[in-house]
Amino acid sequence: MARILVGTTGSVAAVRIPALCATLVAQGHEVRLVATEPSLYFFDPAELPTSTSLYRDADEWPRDRYARGDEVLHIELRRWADLLIVAPLDANSLAKFALGLSDNLLTCLFRAWDFEKPAILAPAMNTLMWRKPATARHLAQLWSDQTGRAAPSDWSLESAEGHFARQAPAIVLIPPQSKRLACGDVGIGAMAEVTCLAEAVRAWSERAISAS
Template identity: 30%
Template sequence: MTKKRILLGVSGSISAYKAADLTNELTKLGYEVDVLMTKSSQSFITPLTLQSLSKRRVHTDVMAEEVPEKINHIELAKRADLFIVAPASANMVGKLANGIADDIVSTVSLALEDHVHRMIAPAMNTYMYLNPAVQRNLAILKADGFTEIAPREALLACGDYGPGALATVDTIIQQITQTFNQ
């Protein structure tokens, strides 16, 4: 049986550090994990950390084309069984919902084939998460076939309490496993 291939998009959120645990656990479970990082996510965690845990090159630049005869973001999308953005900032939710492709994560998302499972795990301030624009964008993503892995209610890094904390790594892995087992 071939390994399931997961594209893990990491966007700019304080929760980006949890992508290390997520990558590590998914890799231990036998998944092939290709990590895609936005520029802002790299302010919170380095590509080298995720490369060390995934044992694969981390993709940070949509314009980086290491193999001239192949377009990297198209090849990544073609190989995917599941695409997940965890954490997904309010900015990334808006980009994905509105088809804005200006980084490796949002560009790959537009190149995914229909059979690829799509998930989003928001992580942001409570008021940002509850903002009507963010909720509208999440509704668009759900209508487009994304499964939302809802954020937890918790004391957030900013000091506010409420929904917005990234779902636990265990919850995310459980959702991924359930999706593949269906």
């Protein structure tokens, strides 16, 4: 099947990463995981499928000093992968993606990503964080970077998914869901279910096979 690169960030929803990786492996995909350091607070790497390789920031430059010819890990991972899925995508990493900041392995990977290949983004954050104007602004910036146009006048958190699907399909936005959050608040912000993310991967895989 496909070579899938999963990126995960420091949202509580990272507790679902072992389940997501297991589901993708069960679908027949080869999976590698890039984890930010904050994300590792929320899951035990020992719970990952044995076939899933874990990469963290320290793996980018493992030697004391660069030697000519050393591999650049975020470039090697980009070359390897057929698809990138970032789940959960926390508010901080979304802002970095939108602004082009590249201060860890995952943000370097996203900055270097070849958008001839798709990237699935599944945000997760507190309701008030999600509804801040910055969130819509950062998503709009990603859309504009893909299309080369200013965001449409009807841009909103509610319309963003459709705008990506119609005009910037290299980025698949899977919005958060409403439920009781880990912090106790009730509202939108929880990461989409693992089954929803896996379905997005399955649908992409079927389209890729049909087009080949």
